Amino acid sequence: MDTIELTLPFKAEYVSTARLVASSLANxxxxxxxxIEDIKVSISEVCSKIVNIGSKVADAYKIIFIVSGKEIKITFCCEDTSLKCIFDAENDRLAIDIINALMDNVELCTSNNYILSMSKILEESI
Structure with a gap:
């Protein structure tokens, strides 16, 4: 199992960096x-939402990629503990549906110390 941590400022121009890292690891x-494109779209949805919300106490947020065998798990964290449940079920329905459709496991609102977690499992071709 390999863990890669990426720390990004709350700036839209760095969302592409997260997409590139995710693409490389998924490959x-x-x-x-x-x-890989599905994973990148999901990353974009989450990063864009985090950037739009921003933080008054933190300068950056962190994306933790855990690569193990046939799975990639992506967790979004921030020192700002007020960044919980960033997607509103009513106003962000499209983004939520996109992420849920493209990823295998999604944890949107948890009591854990992270903003959101999602993963994709490699399906073996028959």
Whole structure:
């Protein structure tokens, strides 16, 4: 199991950095290009929301990628503990639906010390 941590400022211009890192790691796991694009879209949805909300107490947020065998788990964290449940079920329905459709496991609102967690599992072709 490998853990890669990426710390980004609350600036939209760095969302592409998160997408590039996710793409590289997903490729390493063995996902095909379509699934890699799905992961990148999901990353963009979450990062864009985090950037739009911002923080009054933190300068940056962290994305933790855990790569293990046939899975990539992506967790978003911030020192600002007020950043919980960032997606509103009513106003952000489209973003929530996109993330849930593209990723295998999604934890949107948890009591854990992170903003959001999502993962994708490599399906073996038969």
């Amino acid at each position: 390493r796991v063995g996902f095909d290009i379509e699934v």
